[in-house]
Amino acid sequence: MNRYPWWKYAILAITLLVGLVYTLPNFFGEAPAVQVSSAKATLKVDAALVPRIEQVLVGAGIKPDFVQLEGSSVRARFFDTDTQIKAKDAITKALNPEADNPSYIVALNLVSRSPAWLSRAHAMPMYLGLDLRGGVHFLMQVDMKSALTKRAESLTGDIRTLLREKNIRHAGVRRDGNTVELRFREAATLTTARNLLSDQMPDLAWAESSDGAELKLVGTLKPEAARRVQDQALKQNITTLHNRVNELGVAEPVIAQQGVDRVVVQLPGVQDTAKAKDIIGRTATLELRMVNDSTEAQEALRGNGPVPFGSDRFVERGGAPLIVFRQVQLTGENLTDAQPGFDGQTQEPAVHLTLDAKGSRVFRDLTRENIGKRMAILLFEKGKGEVVTAPVIRSEIGGGRVQISGRMTTTEAADVSLLLRAGSLAAPMEIIEERTIGPSLGAENITKGFNSVLYGFIAIAVFMCLYYMVFGVFSTLALAFNLLLLIALLSMLQATLTLPGIAAIALVLGMAIDSNVLINERVREELRGGAAPQQAISVGYERAFGTIFDSNITTLIAGLALLAFGSGPVRGFAVVHCLGILTSMLSSVMFSRGLVNLWYGRQKRLKGVSIGQVWKPAPPAGPTRPAVKA
Amino acid sequence: MEFFRIRRDIRFMRHAMVLNAISFITFAAAVFFIATRGLHLSVEFTGGTLVEVEYAQTADINRTRANVEALGLGEVQVQKFGTSRDVLIRMPVRGEVKQAELSSRVFEALCSAEQGRTSIKQYTTPQGEQVSRPACDAAGGEPVTLKRTEFVGPSVGAELYENGAYALLATIAGIMMYLAFRFEWKFAVAGIVANLHDVIIILGFFAFFQWEFSLAVLAAVLAVLGYSVNESVVIFDRVRESFRKYRKMSTSETIDHAITSTISRTVITHGSTLMMVVSMLVFGGPTLFYFALALTIGILFGIYSSVFVAAAIVMWLGVKREDLVKTTTGRDVDPDDPNAGAVV
Numbered sequence: 001m002n003r004y005p006w007w008k009y010a011i012l013a014i015t016l017l018v019g020l021v022y023t024l025p026n027f028f029g030e031a032p033a034v035q036v037s038s039a040k041a042t043l044k045v046d047a048a049l050v051p052r053i054e055q056v057l058v059g060a061g062i063k064p065d066f067v068q069l070e071g072s073s074v075r076a077r078f079f080d081t082d083t084q085i086k087a088k089d090a091i092t093k094a095l096n097p098e099a100d101n102p103s104y105i106v107a108l109n110l111v112s113r114s115p116a117w118l119s120r121a122h123a124m125p126m127y128l129g130l131d132l133r134g135g136v137h138f139l140m141q142v143d144m145k146s147a148l149t150k151r152a153e154s155l156t157g158d159i160r161t162l163l164r165e166k167n168i169r170h171a172g173v174r175r176d177g178n179t180v181e182l183r184f185r186e187a188a189t190l191t192t193a194r195n196l197l198s199d200q201m202p203d204l205a206w207a208e209s210s211d212g213a214e215l216k217l218v219g220t221l222k223p224e225a226a227r228r229v230q231d232q233a234l235k236q237n238i239t240t241l242h243n244r245v246n247e248l249g250v251a252e253p254v255i256a257q258q259g260v261d262r263v264v265v266q267l268p269g270v271q272d273t274a275k276a277k278d279i280i281g282r283t284a285t286l287e288l289r290m291v292n293d294s295t296e297a298q299e300a301l302r303g304n305g306p307v308p309f310g311s312d313r314f315v316e317r318g319g320a321p322l323i324v325f326r327q328v329q330l331t332g333e334n335l336t337d338a339q340p341g342f343d344g345q346t347q348e349p350a351v352h353l354t355l356d357a358k359g360s361r362v363f364r365d366l367t368r369e370n371i372g373k374r375m376a377i378l379l380f381e382k383g384k385g386e387v388v389t390a391p392v393i394r395s396e397i398g399g400g401r402v403q404i405s406g407r408m409t410t411t412e413a414a415d416v417s418l419l420l421r422a423g424s425l426a427a428p429m430e431i432i433e434e435r436t437i438g439p440s441l442g443a444e445n446i447t448k449g450f451n452s453v454l455y456g457f458i459a460i461a462v463f464m465c466l467y468y469m470v471f472g473v474f475s476t477l478a479l480a481f482n483l484l485l486l487i488a489l490l491s492m493l494q495a496t497l498t499l500p501g502i503a504a505i506a507l508v509l510g511m512a513i514d515s516n517v518l519i520n521e522r523v524r525e526e527l528r529g530g531a532a533p534q535q536a537i538s539v540g541y542e543r544a545f546g547t548i549f550d551s552n553i554t555t556l557i558a559g560l561a562l563l564a565f566g567s568g569p570v571r572g573f574a575v576v577h578c579l580g581i582l583t584s585m586l587s588s589v590m591f592s593r594g595l596v597n598l599w600y601g602r603q604k605r606l607k608g609v610s611i612g613q614v615w616k617p618a619p620p621a622g623p624t625r626p627a628v629k630a
Numbered sequence: 631m632e633f634f635r636i637r638r639d640i641r642f643m644r645h646a647m648v649l650n651a652i653s654f655i656t657f658a659a660a661v662f663f664i665a666t667r668g669l670h671l672s673v674e675f676t677g678g679t680l681v682e683v684e685y686a687q688t689a690d691i692n693r694t695r696a697n698v699e700a701l702g703l704g705e706v707q708v709q710k711f712g713t714s715r716d717v718l719i720r721m722p723v724r725g726e727v728k729q730a731e732l733s734s735r736v737f738e739a740l741c742s743a744e745q746g747r748t749s750i751k752q753y754t755t756p757q758g759e760q761v762s763r764p765a766c767d768a769a770g771g772e773p774v775t776l777k778r779t780e781f782v783g784p785s786v787g788a789e790l791y792e793n794g795a796y797a798l799l800a801t802i803a804g805i806m807m808y809l810a811f812r813f814e815w816k817f818a819v820a821g822i823v824a825n826l827h828d829v830i831i832i833l834g835f836f837a838f839f840q841w842e843f844s845l846a847v848l849a850a851v852l853a854v855l856g857y858s859v860n861e862s863v864v865i866f867d868r869v870r871e872s873f874r875k876y877r878k879m880s881t882s883e884t885i886d887h888a889i890t891s892t893i894s895r896t897v898i899t900h901g902s903t904l905m906m907v908v909s910m911l912v913f914g915g916p917t918l919f920y921f922a923l924a925l926t927i928g929i930l931f932g933i934y935s936s937v938f939v940a941a942a943i944v945m946w947l948g949v950k951r952e953d954l955v956k957t958t959t960g961r962d963v964d965p966d967d968p969n970a971g972a973v974v
Contacts, residue, residue, distance in 0.1 A: 081754060085754065108754055131917075134761070139786070141783075141785075269761050269762075270761075270762055270763075271761070271762065271763035271764065271776070272750050272762045272763060272764060273733070273734065273764075273779070274734060274750075274764075275750070275762070430783075431781075431783075432782075432783035432785060432786050433781065433782050433783060433786050434733075434779070434780070434781040435778075435779065435780045435781075436733075436776070436778060436779045436780075437777075437778050438763065438775065438776060438777040438778060439755065439761050439763070440775075440777070441682075441777045441778055444915065445915070445917060448913060448914050448915035448917070448918065449914065449918070451909075451913040451914075452906075452909050452910040452912075452913045452914040452918065452922075453909075455909040455912075455913055456905055456906035456907075456908075456909030456910065457906075459905040459906075459909060460902050460905050460906060463901075463902060463905065464902070467898070499917055499918065500846055500849065500921070503846070503910060503914065503918050503921055503922075506906050506907075506909070506910050507853060507903075507906065507907070507910075507925065509906055510902060510903035510904075510905070510906030510907060511857055511903055513899070513902045513903070514860070514899040514902070514903065517895055517898050517899045517902065518864070518895055518899070521894060521895040521898070525891070546867065547863065547864050547867050550812060550860070550863045550864075550867065551859075551860030551863055551864065553808060554805050554808060554809075554856050554857075554859040554860055554863060555853070555856040555857055555860065556856070557801060557804035557805050557808060557856060558801045558804075558805070558852045558853055558855055558856025558857075559853075559856065560804070561797045561798075561800035561801040561804060561852065562797055562801075562849055562852055562853075564797070564800065565793040565794070565796045565797035565800065566793065566797060566845075566849065567790065567793065568674075568790075568845065569845055569846060569849075570845045570846070570848065570849045573846070573849045574849070577853065
């Protein structure tokens with residue numbers, strides 16, 4: 001009766017094996033490595049970079065453990081730190097010929113020392129949280145109100161242009177908070193305007209009202225449009241942050257959305273919050289200037305003369321130099337959006353720019369006066385300018401909708417629009433939470449967490465083995481199996497392990513032994529009641545299961561509530577807690593039963609089981625003591 | 631080895647009055663302390679800035695406090711943290727001070743008090759990781775190092791507080807629903823009352839000693855809530871089983887029997903969980919200390935409340951055999967039932 005079918009043993013064996021494989025990388029420790037990632041939004045790191053880096057290393061006489069592409073970066077692992085630093089210097093020199101304008105970020109990093117076959121099986125060590133590895137954490141709140149205001153402002157400009165184009169006479173268009181207010185003198189014009197606007201401005205919902213003699217038409221952003229605006233603002237801010245954080249040369253920055261309007265930035269290894277904040281908070285500026293095409297300028301380009309007075313020499317993306325006037329015609333403040341797309345007539349790839357009211361006015365005048373000339377859009381970052389694009393003006397452009405097309409591929413169009421957008425934040429951000437953890441504190445936390453688990457485990461193991469003998473050994477093995485599974489699961493999911501997470505591991509182990517105590521006590525009770533050993537084991541496990549299930553459910557309810565409402569450190573605790581409850585169900589019931597079945601199940605005439613002393617009360621029991629046990 | 635050699639059922643319910651009086655007094659005291667002293671909420675809940683520094687020598691708390699107070703940041707708390715060299719400085723949110731720069735200002739002040747100058751140190755650890763951190767350079771090395779800083783905006787704090795309350799409510803509602811579904815409403819009420827009593831008592835301890843109540847402690851409280859409900863579940867399970875098996879026993883006798891037969895298991899499981907938690911208390915360091923402490927108190931009171939309080943409440947709510955044992959067929963009808971009559 002205490003036999004498992006072979007497939008149950010097979011499941012257990014496979015689980016054990018998988019658990020072992022995925023836990024293994026955690027034991028190898030970390031090795032020094034060099035990580036190469038892209039420093040520019042337009043440059044993608046791909047597999048082609050791997051042989052290039054290998055070549056550089058061979059040239060420098062350095063032998064790496066491996067060079068491989070992982071996600072969007074290439075990593076090379078080395079035996080010791082000396083080689084690592086030598087390699088970093090060699091790679092930096094080879095990949096970034098211009099030291100002040102790097103294309104690649106070459107950073108020192110740590111990677112798992114585990115053998116290649118484990119990495120190929122995607123078996124990686126647990127991902128440590130900042131409180132265990134040291135670093136800085138920012139939580140930033142995006143000011144969505146200003147994103148909406150900005151959008152309303154640009155819509156106001158669009159409406160003005162639209163009404164003028166269609167010759168609809170209005171008594172004023174203005175923005176009031178996040179709504180657009182139109183005034184009319186006649187009801188008929190209002191109706192025409194309303195029909196036109198409902199058709200052309202799908203983002204706004206219109207309502208009529210009257211204010212004395214004047215008729216008013218009020219447009220409010222539709223909820224879904226507002227949501228889209230907020231979504232885009234958040235995405236753009238994240239993109240911008242990515243570009244900026246790249247400069248810090250952090251090996252594994254985390255920049256992620258949290259909730260509807262928040263962004264988390266985590267920079268492992270950085271404790272210098274001042275510099276980090278400086279870079280995160282910096283604003284890149286976008287400028288529109290005219291290109292100087294005079295003969296002196298042409299001469300200067302050829303290197304035959306000085307750069308003309310009032311002009312500067314810039315390099316266009318892609319390499320060609322340009323002479324550009326110093327006078328700034330427009331700045332990025334007037335640019336509300338830039339999107340890649342296609343030319344309506346030629347179907348060529350294009351970049352569509354949207355300017356606000358002031359921007360469109362200036363742009364119209366500028367284009368009217370400079371037909372046939374070239375303008376340049378420059379991106380200034382860290383005080384250094386780069387010409388993003390320099391198109392020729394073909395005609396007067398009014399209305400604030402600008403299209404740049406010609407000699408562009410679709411990827412180029414996407415890159416240019418990204419650069420134009422990435423220069424600025426869509427909405428201002430404010431740091432609402434900040435944490436720095438020193439590197440020594442991180443290491444200390446790991447040791448302390450590890451020690452708590454270790455000594456607690458030992459104490460429980462010793463007690464269980466003494467109190468329940470062989471069954472105690474089985475319980476201890478089941479507990480060890482639980483720990484193994486939990487660590488394997490955490491490594492597999494690459495869930496972030498924090499100090500509260502380690503505490504949760506300890507707590508889960510302390511709670512998981514509960515199930516085994518329950519089982520052992522039940523078996524003892526059955527033996528006390530006079531059941532045959534095999535019978536006692538079988539009934540004990542069966543009866544205990546209901547209780548184990550109940551108790552795990554209640555614990556799981558608390559865990560899930562924490563997971564749903566917790567944030568930050570509590571989340572880390574909750575994830576491990578919930579996973580641990582699930583693994584403990586498997587280990588304490590199925591795994592320990594498997595061990596018991598293997599040990600005792602085959603013996604037909606089992607005389608006794610080693611479960612410690614089973615004390616039996618003297619026969620004349622008290623009046624309430626039942627005489628017969630079921 | 632067998633710790634519990636109980637010959638006959640212990641008449642717990644005979645002392646139900648006394649036991650419940652004890653818990654009621656503890657409970658009332660806890661409520662009193664929470665009401666009068668309040669919880670010492672951590673920076674996570676209140677918002678504010680926290681700086682942990684480590685001195686090369688034993689720290690002089692009063693000097694550190696004087697240095698920080700000289701900055702005029704309002705009510706500043708300075709205390710030792712873990713070892714004698716670690717100092718924790720807490721600062722409240724103040725409108726006029728730029729919170730984001732507070733930690734660096736404090737570190738600068740502490741550093742200059744030690745005749746040092748702050749700078750940014752960049753180096754590669756022996757493991758090969760790049761690190762850049764603010765450091766305090768003085769003649770004799772680094773007299774003080776910045777270990778950790780934390781800044782939480784007031785809005786985040788309020789939100790965490792709210793979410794914590796939601797988590798507690800969700801846990802209570804979830805467990806009650808489960809118990810009601812699994813047993814009977816009387817058990818659900820008894821289980822939740824007993825365990826809320828634990829939660830209040832933990833909070834009472836934190837209020838009385840003014841221990842810091844952080845997010846981690848809240849997690850511990852909820853974990854304890856889920857955990858000690860187990861205990862009630864185990865006893866309720868036994869109560870139901872005993873009702874089925876021993877028809878002649880009265881309700882209080884049945885409950886006594888259920889408690890007696892599970893007491894060994896109760897003490898041993900809580901004991902082993904406690905071993906783990908105490909290990910955390912001893913080896914986990916100052917960060918895990920209050921977390922482990924909350925668990926320790928919770929587990930100790932968990933045993934008491936689920937054994938004595940929950941069962942007694944169930945009894946007083948008037949649980950009957952019929953509540954748990956469905957009398958659907960005539961065979962199952964209690965012959966002693968005065969309402970028993972002719973069965974068609």
